[in-house]
Amino acid sequence: MINADRWTGLFFLVFSLYVCFESWRLGLGSYFRPGPGFFPFYSSLLLGILALSLILFTFHGNLEKGESWANLGNILLVCLAMLGFALLLDWLGFLSTAFLFICFLLYVVERRGWLFSVGAAFLISVACYAAFELWLKAHLPAGILGR
């Protein structure tokens, strides 16, 4: 058990109550003819019971320190870069988005030189385009630059 387990348990308890309510709204049906909410209702009930047990155990066991959260800034930047990629992909097209994505990760997160970052981003994005679009026919979006 770790310190954070109490909060993890609480989160899943609230989540399970919400799913129970939504499942009940979907209709539980009967044991003879189970409705669409039957299975999610009992699954969330199980989750709720387990989450409650987890909370109870944290009050009576020896809690250990959890994992360290070092380097969170860089992790956040990587997450934002991926989200940015997803949001820009259709509009800007694959080549430009991939170039910006790699450039950002190398220059901003990894703190490589700008010449290296731009060069590597160009090579990687073109190589991926050739492999996925031209060879594997993945139909990557062309975006505004392709129109």
Add this chain to the structure above:
Amino acid sequence: MEAIAGILQGFAVALTPKSLAFCFVGVLSGTLVGVLPGIGPAAAISLLLPSVLRADPASSLIMLAGLYYGAMYGGSTTSILVNIPGEAASVVTCFDGYQMARQGRAGPALGISAFGSFIAGTVGVVGLMFLAPLLASFALLFGAPEYFSLMVMSMTLVTYLSHGSQLKALMMAALGLILGCIGLDAVTAKPRFTYDILVLRDGIGIVPVVMGLFGISEVLLNVGATMDREILKNKIKGLLPSRQDWRDSAMPIARGSLLGFFLGVLPGLGPVVATFLSYGLEKRFSKHPEKFGTGMIEGVAGPEACNNAVATGNFVPMLSLGIPANAIMAILLGALTIYGIQPGPLLIKEHPNIFWGLVASMYVGNVMLLILNLPLIPLWVQVLKVPYGILYPIILLFCLIGSYSLNNNVGDVIIMWIFGVVGFLMKKFQLEPAPLVLALVLGPMLEDNLRQSLIISGGSFFIFFNRPLAVTFLLVSLCAVLFPLFRLRPLLARIAG
């Protein structure tokens, strides 16, 4: 006799130029994945899945399976040369493999792990060839209640054998069951938890989920982490083990192969636990157990044979019963269902080309790996020198392209991103992703069989207790849940008192 005819039919599939090419790419990528720390076989399979799904089912299964057992071969290279396991199943190899390398015996260590892996892989394939059809014909007797109970048993065993807290593993399984409900209800076609989001109407796809939970989260955990990769500068020579090395390793390889295969057949046991058991077994059988950890070749041969045999054994319940033994098998099962193929007892009868083609390709793949592995070691050493800071942007880009190209839809990329962040948080909060993935894959089947059972019995749960097989499976599940409670007895006593 049936198996012999089947395997001949399989070789007709596996030896076509197309299958050979897919097998080659699979085992080569697997070895690379095994060599590279920071990306495991589950992440790599999920990463390649969208591209591979464009091929026919037999070819894609041949390639993905090759990747899985190929990773077991590759994992030993980094364990021996860098003292960093390329993937979790090679942790044990570090103990004696790295010590052997430090004593200038990297060659025999790498050699015996390659030969041991080859022998174990082949033993595993022979076992798969005979056991899977036998188990499948037995499973034809199963009805909905037996299937429901078997799936419950599989999930509880996975949680019982999980590395951390079983309570948290069970929570993840329950979460997976809930996530598996998203989409249109199979009976009434009523949308469940879709909130008018189009991408959720067909349910949460297994591929973006596993790419997020295993691929993205693994990268996020390693971003900025300093990986001490001090590669041995000694020249690697004498890859062929000496006669004495063979004498010392023959029995450990034989024991590792058999132990690995039978543990691999059990649901929930991945290669990690099995390799530790094999190491312990070798230590027990050894005349010099005190020397283990100082460079004993038995400590390399046994576990390396074992992890390959587990990888092959894992295919038995997946192909014959449709029950994945671990998260990787759950991904492969998900891949087959995308093709509209239901793994299970009827797979061998209805799709003999896929089953026997896969089995035969494993023989071919193991030979390829033996030929590839030893000459390519200098290349893998060079690959290890690529800094992770350059490698991970490429891995992430592959994941992003892979998830987009599934349906040419940004929605899948967003789902992968969400599960990547969730997977990262889960690892930080010590919650395991494997039970979640297993439950996500089994959830819809579990629900379907539960509903069918209840309709057959007129709404009575006694149907699960009237049938001997169903009740046996449920008893095993109950034991898997209750056993850890006995370990918690002192804690419960304190709560009560």
